[in-house]
Amino acid sequence: MPLNFLTADREQDADPAAHSGEAPQPFEERDEWRRPYRPGPWRVAGGALILLLSSYLLISTVIIAFAGAYPAAAVCAVLSAVVITLALRLLRVGVWVSAHGLRQTGLFSTVTLPWREVAAVRTAQQPVRWLGLPRTVQGQALVVVRAGAAGPTAEGEPLRTLLTDHNADFLNRVPAFEQAADVIEAWHDESRGA
Template sequence: MPLPFLTADRAFDATDDDVALPFDDQDHDQWRRPYRPGPWRVGAAALILLLASFVLLAAMVIAFAGALPGAGVCIGIGSLMICAALRLLRIGAWVSRHGLRRVAFFSTTTLSWGQVKALRTVQQPVRWLGLPRTVQGQALVLVREGDEPLPLLTDHNADFLSRVEAFDRAADTVEAWGAEYGAAS
């Protein structure tokens, strides 16, 4: 079963390094994540899905025992766990011809390319795996007119921890989309 939120660009698998934009199929209207989800993110989602399977199995046992309200509660909890795992896999930066989208767990920020003043990679304190602890690292920040910079990607988040080359490729790809569709640098 294809999972479109897990698909990453195939340009990095190719040997041609001259491709600035990852998709040459002229179908830039769809929202795409220009990098693969990292092992920490996929592992956390897999663990949540594993726990959800146990909760749903418990719901089945409870339903066969005759306590339907308890089974309904377990089904609801299992469904919430599945939704949380899927949302966890969607977290990240998404690009299209229309703009840039930053997906967080509880919110989504969408900006047109005209609203993006600059995209640049900077050295700054970044959160380690999204936790309150900060470490010195790199971040791809989005600068908007009259607003503070918004970090899109960091080299210490769940997608790029211990994968510096992948962070560099993803940052370069997002910057290339911005340069192509109107974000000033």
């Protein structure tokens, strides 16, 4: 049985003229917020487990509603909505960049800095938290230093470290961490030159 959709893809890949400027290139739209790396397997697995828990809560909601206990079903539905929101927020945690600046998204808070307020972006060897737990290990961290009050050349306090080689995105993926850090540093250098 012929699979026509597979041959069509191969023909397009073989013809470089088919890709001549028709599709937008990655990072072409510089005004949109984007994460310069993919979420790691630990973060995705954590989000999937939380969504699994929410599916159990939704099934419980249906069972309780069929039993006639509507206030308890409403409580269960609200709880499942909170758990789904938590899972989606967990998947959005990380560092985001655009032409406007740098955004660090945490589980409960977000800090956005315009590039003019970022004095330095660099990697540093320091104790880092392993998967966000209290246990610390020696590792690399992407340090973002705010510009000081005296001017853009004076360094202020660093932002909370969110990007490390031992967090849920980069555990056992050191080359991916280094590539993401290089991309964020390049965004900073390009914004400083503009």
